[in-house]
Amino acid sequence: KNEVEQSPQNLTAQEGEFITINCSYSVGISALHWLQQHPGGGIVSLFMLSSGKKKHGRLIATINIQEKHSSLHITASHPRDSAVYICAVTRGNTPLVFGKGTRLSVIA
Amino acid sequence: DTAVSQTPKYLVTQMGNDKSIKCEQNLGHDTMYWYKQDSKKFLKIMFSYNNKELIINETVPNRFSPKSPDKAHLNLHINSLELGDSAVYFCASSQAESYNSPLHFGNGTRLTVT
Numbered sequence: 001k002n003e004v005e006q007s008p009q010n011l012t013a014q015e016g017e018f019i020t021i022n023c024s025y026s027v028g029i030s031a032l033h034w035l036q037q038h039p040g041g042g043i044v045s046l047f048m049l050s051s052g053k054k055k056h057g058r059l060i061a062t063i064n065i066q067e068k069h070s071s072l073h074i075t076a077s078h079p080r081d082s083a084v085y086i087c088a089v090t091r092g093n094t095p096l097v098f099g100k101g102t103r104l105s106v107i108a
Numbered sequence: 109d110t111a112v113s114q115t116p117k118y119l120v121t122q123m124g125n126d127k128s129i130k131c132e133q134n135l136g137h138d139t140m141y142w143y144k145q146d147s148k149k150f151l152k153i154m155f156s157y158n159n160k161e162l163i164i165n166e167t168v169p170n171r172f173s174p175k176s177p178d179k180a181h182l183n184l185h186i187n188s189l190e191l192g193d194s195a196v197y198f199c200a201s202s203q204a205e206s207y208n209s210p211l212h213f214g215n216g217t218r219l220t221v222t
Contacts, residue, residue, distance in 0.1 A: 031208040037149075043198060043213040050208070084149065090207035095153035095165070 006099035023087030030092035114214035131199030
């Protein structure tokens with residue numbers, strides 16, 4: 001079993017829908033990263049968080065340290081949000097451990 | 109004005125050859141990394157390097173050798189390429205030495221070994 005589990009594996013949504021992607025991890029961490037990989041292959045760091053909640057535009061990331069769980073929400077989804085979203089965790093001095101990603105397709 | 113740039117974008121080569129992938133960052137970051145993404149899109153750390161120390165992931169074959177002429181560059185040299193080396197290789201950098209800082213990725217190099 002991977003240290004980092006994401007769900008769902010694949011997600012198809014209609015434009016405008018509210019989307020939630022979940023990430024659970026099994027070890028104590030110091031930080032959790034959310035990354036976005038575009039269809040063209042490039043990877044962009046969306047958030048790094050260790051507690052609470054962060055917001056950037058239509059994206060919101062939350063983390064519950066006690067429950068070892070994080071969610072990435074996308075409000076008013078758009079076809080350009082179609083990408084693979086990857087969760088990764090670290091204990092600070094250890095390399096990132098990645099989830100297998102959630103492939104999101106937003107249909108107009 | 110690319111922050112992390114790696115070349116080439118695509119690399120097709122035959123088994124047994126030696127090849128290099130170059131990476132440069134203009135962010136002034138102290139730490140650089142090489143990641144491998146396999147056919148199942150799973151990312152794994154290969155190396156991390158700051159201006160003091162190279163940290164090698166022991167699961168990486170010693171045919172892979174990172175070389176850093178200065179803190180803005182971290183190149184990846186691969187000897188005796190094998191079919192299983194086919195993957196996308198990503199360079200990345202971060203400000204701090206720990207993994208508690210945001211990563212900036214290059215666009216990846218798709219390596220195909222035939």
